[in-house]
Amino acid sequence: MPRLLFHCLALISFASAPALPQSSASGTSSTSSSYDPTRPPSAVPVNNPQFYIRFRQALPAEEYAARKVPPQQRQPISTGLPRLEVRDLLSGASGRSPDSLPLQPLTLTPTTTFEGLQQTSLTPPDPDMAAGPDDLIMVVNSSIARYSRTGQQTNLQTLQQWFSDLIPTVCPFGGPQGCRFLDPTIRYDSLHGRFLISCFSEDSLSLKTHFVLSVSNGTSFTGGWKNWALEGSRNGTAQTAFEVDFPQLGYDANAVYLTANMFNVFSNILQYAKIRILKKSELYNPATTTLTFQDIWDLRNQDNTKATSIQPTVLRGRPDTGVAPGILVNAADVQNADYLTLWRINDLLTPTPVAVRTTISNLWRYDFPALAAQKGTLWRLDPGDNRILKAVVRNGILYTARNSGYPSDPTTVTYDRISLSADRATLQARHIAGTFFYPAFDVPASQGPTNAFPNKLITGTSTDPNGNLTFVGISDVKAGEDVFEAGKRWGDYFGGAVDPVQGGLWVYGEYAKPRAGSAGRWGTWASYFPVTTSPQFTDVPSTNPFYDPINVIRLWSITQGCSANRFCPNDPVTRGQMAVFIVRALLGDTFTFPQSPYFTDVPANHPFFAHIQKLRELGITTGCTGTTYCPDNNVNRGEMAVFVIRAKLKPLLGEDFSFPSTAFFGDVATGHPFFKFIQKLRELGVTGGCSATTYCPEANITREQMAAFLTRGFLN
Numbered sequence: 001m002p003r004l005l006f007h008c009l010a011l012i013s014f015a016s017a018p019a020l021p022q023s024s025a026s027g028t029s030s031t032s033s034s035y036d037p038t039r040p041p042s043a044v045p046v047n048n049p050q051f052y053i054r055f056r057q058a059l060p061a062e063e064y065a066a067r068k069v070p071p072q073q074r075q076p077i078s079t080g081l082p083r084l085e086v087r088d089l090l091s092g093a094s095g096r097s098p099d100s101l102p103l104q105p106l107t108l109t110p111t112t113t114f115e116g117l118q119q120t121s122l123t124p125p126d127p128d129m130a131a132g133p134d135d136l137i138m139v140v141n142s143s144i145a146r147y148s149r150t151g152q153q154t155n156l157q158t159l160q161q162w163f164s165d166l167i168p169t170v171c172p173f174g175g176p177q178g179c180r181f182l183d184p185t186i187r188y189d190s191l192h193g194r195f196l197i198s199c200f201s202e203d204s205l206s207l208k209t210h211f212v213l214s215v216s217n218g219t220s221f222t223g224g225w226k227n228w229a230l231e232g233s234r235n236g237t238a239q240t241a242f243e244v245d246f247p248q249l250g251y252d253a254n255a256v257y258l259t260a261n262m263f264n265v266f267s268n269i270l271q272y273a274k275i276r277i278l279k280k281s282e283l284y285n286p287a288t289t290t291l292t293f294q295d296i297w298d299l300r301n302q303d304n305t306k307a308t309s310i311q312p313t314v315l316r317g318r319p320d321t322g323v324a325p326g327i328l329v330n331a332a333d334v335q336n337a338d339y340l341t342l343w344r345i346n347d348l349l350t351p352t353p354v355a356v357r358t359t360i361s362n363l364w365r366y367d368f369p370a371l372a373a374q375k376g377t378l379w380r381l382d383p384g385d386n387r388i389l390k391a392v393v394r395n396g397i398l399y400t401a402r403n404s405g406y407p408s409d410p411t412t413v414t415y416d417r418i419s420l421s422a423d424r425a426t427l428q429a430r431h432i433a434g435t436f437f438y439p440a441f442d443v444p445a446s447q448g449p450t451n452a453f454p455n456k457l458i459t460g461t462s463t464d465p466n467g468n469l470t471f472v473g474i475s476d477v478k479a480g481e482d483v484f485e486a487g488k489r490w491g492d493y494f495g496g497a498v499d500p501v502q503g504g505l506w507v508y509g510e511y512a513k514p515r516a517g518s519a520g521r522w523g524t525w526a527s528y529f530p531v532t533t534s535p536q537f538t539d540v541p542s543t544n545p546f547y548d549p550i551n552v553i554r555l556w557s558i559t560q561g562c563s564a565n566r567f568c569p570n571d572p573v574t575r576g577q578m579a580v581f582i583v584r585a586l587l588g589d590t591f592t593f594p595q596s597p598y599f600t601d602v603p604a605n606h607p608f609f610a611h612i613q614k615l616r617e618l619g620i621t622t623g624c625t626g627t628t629y630c631p632d633n634n635v636n637r638g639e640m641a642v643f644v645i646r647a648k649l650k651p652l653l654g655e656d657f658s659f660p661s662t663a664f665f666g667d668v669a670t671g672h673p674f675f676k677f678i679q680k681l682r683e684l685g686v687t688g689g690c691s692a693t694t695y696c697p698e699a700n701i702t703r704e705q706m707a708a709f710l711t712r713g714f715l716n
Contacts, residue, residue, distance in 0.1 A: 025236025031229040033165035041161040070370035070410035105446035114151030116524035129495035129508040130188040133685025135221040139184040170201040178204035198249040209244040250312025253319040257312035272298040309387035370410035375469040381490040383437030390441040401439035434463035440496035440507035445715035448555035473511040478525035480512040485520035501685040504530040537567040546704035549711040569704035576608040576631030585714040599629040638697030641677040665695040
């Protein structure tokens with residue numbers, strides 16, 4: 001059937017809707033299916049061979065093209081010049097820093113590096129990845145794969161196969177052959193132990209789009225998933241004539257956020273950006289049959305321009321540090337902008353949420369990045385516009401990474417550090433003397449709460465460390481191997497993820513492979529940069545297997561040690577000390593607590609009174625008896641599992657959380673009173689046991705073991 005007729009059908013099914021300033025509405029979806037990626041994949045045809053994915057910018061094409069021209073041609077620079085410019089907005093100081101920064105939370109070279117997903121029929125690939133306790137999952141446009149931590153691919157399928165059960169709903173006209181699944185992103189929610197995969201589906205005939213979301217049942221790739229389809233053209237329940245582009249995914253302790261730019265189906269003109277809010281309590285419950293959501297759309301910057309490409313944040317560590325939930329951020333589309341727009345969602349889980357705007361000003365004035373030159377050709381690559389591509393919240397600080405352009409550095413990546421309590425930027429950094437685009441970014445716990453950035457800031461690039469042109473590749477990870485095609489956009493984003501167990505940084509991006517005739521080809525590459533820390537205690541040498549977790553909890557002031565300069569790693573942990581460790585890992589040292597004692601053996605003058613009171617208020621403990629806490633008793637490993645899992649999951653899931661039914665450990669049978677807590681602790685990667693097959697639940701937990709539990713459970 002001709003597309004024109006389907007446009008007419010779309011006109012019938014879409015009602016026009018006026019674009020109103022910041023509107024909100026509620027909606028539902030009951031379209032879902034269960035998916036087992038280990039079953040033989042369905043025989044869904046691969047569509048559109050060598051399909052080039054269009055790029056939709058907020059501006060008219062002529063204005064966009066004019067702003068992509070560099071103000072000057074970059075010249076090669078001499079060897080040894082620094083490559084990062086840093087501006088401290090607290091002290092006013094600025095300067096150029098070498099690659100070897102004083103603070104090095106990550107190793108300078110990767111210890112694991114391997115080939116990822118290879119050329120599909122779609123360009124660009126938009127590579128993204130997530131790291132779980134046992135699995136690495138990587139996505140590109142139209143494909144998804146599972147890898148081991150050493151780089152062995154163990155499962156590969158197309159997104160059409162993954163979402164095949166949803167195709168009759170999302171592509172009723174185009175069917176399997178005409179159903180595209182594009183712009184995939186993936187996250188591992190380390191707060192609650194779930195993988196999240198999002199993309200958008202497009203019926204190639206009607207052009208109708210859906211948000212498509214897949215949620216794992218637990219931390220494992222093989223543990224089953226639930227797929228959801230949420231109609232993108234609806235605002236709540238009201239139909240519009242608009243379609244989804246550039247969907248993005250984020251989460252905090254309470255909700256999952258989907259965002260997208262919405263374009264008119266017929267004119268292809270941007271209408272507004274939309275935020276869709278999903279309750280975790282529904283989304284993470286496998287029994288949910290109807291998923292409710294709240295939409296907010298048509299948000300405006302301070303200058304009344306449309307807020308576009310709104311990036312939802314990922315919450316890392318310490319979920320209860322007093323930061324209001326619902327943090328999103330966007331860059332400006334105007335020339336010479338000096339601000340970012342921060343959004344906080346008030347009344348988050350109600351039917352009427354409101355996005356409250358804060359403007360973060362006094363930034364380096366920025367524009368779109370220029371077209372990037374590459375070695376051996378006049379063909380230039382388009383790294384897109386200046387949208388924010390990564391946004392991470394850790395301990396009340398928002399970190400962003402975005403493409404940008406400046407007169408001195410026309411094609412680069414900028415990083416911002418924003419205090420959410422003061423609503424101001426405190427630090428900026430940008431790559432200089434080269435071409436840089438698409439950051440692979442996240443913030444490891446080993447960074448600590450300092451006013452700094454991680455020392456490994458990986459990007460795409462077409463220049464070498466001396467500023468000379470190269471084939472397009474990934475900085476410090478993988479060199480390009482050939483020229484890429486003229487007029488081709490070089491991706492939309494790269495992947496970056498903190499490892500939830502080891503705490504280091506996984507990065508994932510694309511590089512140019514040898515051409516097939518005149519056609520450029522892309523490949524992807526993954527690398528892992530482990531944590532590195534500086535010694536904090538004289539009795540914890542670098543040979544101690546818990547060296548890094550001990551240093552990390554000192555960085556975050558969760559411990560001061562057992563005495564001056566000593567940690568006493570082998571000492572047992574008492575119930576009183578455990579209360580301090582857990583509460584500091586969750587909240588820091590700034591929190592309210594009931595003033596009337598819960599326990600007769602913990603009076604108001606007890607040194608751990610505040611922390612034990614808070615632990616009881618949060619429902620993490622009820623004491624050792626009905627009226628006492630027993631603060632001086634040692635904590636065994638079984639009890640520790642209960643404390644950690646309750647602290648981590650109880651606010652969202654209560655005691656009703658899923659866990660593997662087959663015992664991990666020979667000494668913790670299904671009848672053990674702490675069985676489900678120990679099973680969940682192992683599933684989340686917080687423990688590997690005291691041996692490969694045992695957990696030792698009755699053994700006292702030591703301070704060094706406690707450091708690993710805290711870092712893996714609450715900081716990574």
